[in-house]
Amino acid sequence: MIREGLALAARVAMPELTIDSVGSIAEAEAAIGRHRGYRLALLDLILPDARGFSGFLRLQHALGDVPIVIVSSRQQPELIEAARALGAAGYLSKAQPLDETLGSLRAILAGKTVFPACSGKAQADVSEARARIAGLSGAQLRVLMALADGRLNKQIAGDLGVTEATIKAHLTAIFRKLGVNNRTQAILAMQPLLAEQGDGAE
Structure with missing residues (x-):
């Protein structure tokens, strides 16, 4: 329902855009295979064929430089910072007013990034974890996040091509x-960026 409502509002606010709406990463990959030229992708972290950031990684591989925005009801600082570290263009709340969401999407289409502010101890813990992974390349970071999602080497290889x-x-x-x-020690080093990513309905 949220997906359909957001798509409808986006069509009204930005009629120059053609919008595809799908319900899984597999459907998104199929749409990307059929239609090239996407300018923006909106992603819910909770999908039937994705766990944690695995869906994000698959879309990132399929879309290349196309900005990906996460739209979620989960607003934990560690999730937001993990999305930022992985290269997301934004992290938007499902609870925010629709006009605010559309304003954020316009800003992202104009080349900006949009993330909520993080504060307090959680931000400090996340900053420390980010400092530990600062020396990793983009590919290494994607592998580490996929590893933390519980994926095997073969699955990670498939996701990243x-x-x-x-x-x-x-x-x-x-x-x-x-x-x-x-692996276990590596995941522990990333724990502040991984807390409360378990499966569950949004």
């Missing part, structure tokens, strides 16, 4: 840069 050998090489570099020895 690379070989399993490439994933293993990325993991070796990630462990070295984070100063850890295994």
Whole structure:
């Protein structure tokens, strides 16, 4: 219902745009395969075929440089900062007024990013975690976030369109840069960016 309402409002406010609306990452990938030239993608983190940021990573791979905006009822600072770190163009609340959402989308289409402000201890914890991963490349960060979503090397390779050998090489570099020895320690290093990402309805 939220998806349909947002699509309808966007069509009224920005009639020059053609809008596709789908209910899963697989459907989105199919639409991207059929139609090129997308300017913006809106993504709900809770979808039937995605867990955590895995859907974001798949869309990012399929869309290339097209900005992706997360629209969610979850507003935890760690989720917002994880989205920012992964390269999202914005993080919008489902609860905010529709005109505010449309204003944010116009700003993002104009090349800006839109994120809520984070504050307090959670922001400090997130900042520390971000500092730990600052030395990771974009590809290494995507691998680490997919790893934290519980995905196997083969699944991560499929999501990112690379070989399993490439994933293993990325993991070796990630462990070295984070100063850890295994997957569990790497995930613990990322914990402030991963808290409360469990599955559940929005």
